[in-house]
Amino acid sequence: MSRTRGTDRRESIIRAAFEVIAERGYRGTSLAAVAERVGLTQQGLMHYFPSKEDLLTAVLETRDEWDLLNFGRSAAPPAMTPGQLADLVDYNATRPGIVQTYTVLSADSVTEGHPARQYFHDRYRRVRAGIAQLLERNRELLPPGLTPEQLAPLAIAVLDGLQLQWLLDPEEVDMPQSFRDFLTLLGTKP
Template identity: 55%
Template sequence: MNRREEILLAALDVFAERGYTGASIAAVAERVGLSQQGVLHYFPSKDRLLAEVLRLRDERGLDVIALPGADGRITLDTVASIVEWNTERRGIVQSFTVLAAESVLEGHPAAAFFRERYGSARGWMAEVVRAELGDALPGGVTPEQAAPLLFAVMDGLQLQWLLAPDEIDMPALFRAFLALLGAARPAG
């Protein structure tokens, strides 16, 4: 692992623990045994460090999203597998949850990142839902309405799992929600 990646991984942990606002370059520097100037040599500002941490987080997460379904495309089962895989990546899930929540604050440097990320994700998720379930889901829900609901369930389950990992079975609950949409049988 090179020094730049070591700093990014340390920053990911610090942002997960303290949020962007509570994190400092000094805390990241301490984790990797550098001075603040040493970290600033690689990342000229805290905002730039955050941007690179978010990029790294998505790069590592996209490895799973890119796993195609049986016929070479992303399916709802693939998405359910991501939820299951997230139970093995507590630190990444925690950093995402903290940074996504903080990004709603006025002027937060990650606001544009999360707006764009959710916007594009809603688009591809609607297409996945349409491909598997058609245009009309139970209750008259459209794929465009189901997409943000799926992400709300995923994000909400992640938050609850972080708070009570022994009580919240993210994969089973997500599959139960898919069953409500008519996509799968609940696990169990």
């Protein structure tokens, strides 16, 4: 199989996984269901993605790339505005399947030997550095006594923690509004 054809095949598998996740959520997404959608045997799919975790990690990486395309290249955290971060939270509220996948997989990755552990470890380092740069550019708005480096892990914790509460209880937790409340707390009104 040529390298290009392998890449195309990987991309169609990831695309199918997005569809299955949107329809059935994290728990209902199996390698078998994704294989069927893309016209492969499960064995054939496992040639590309040996486990559910491997496939879902690739899905989340792809989501990050698509978000960059959707929001323009400026959507990498270092170049975003606080308002754009809030827009991204609005957008996430329209795709609970993928948010559920992120929440479950990132938490699961803290366990020993998890195949996605390195991915999330590195992603969080990168995003913390990016959010710190975003805040640095808005430094005059920030509360005194706290540096962008101190605030960055808090901002990311708020993003992740609100996703969890919203997924469990969308009637009581308004994720987009709560994130805007956090921006108000930071002083960087969206």
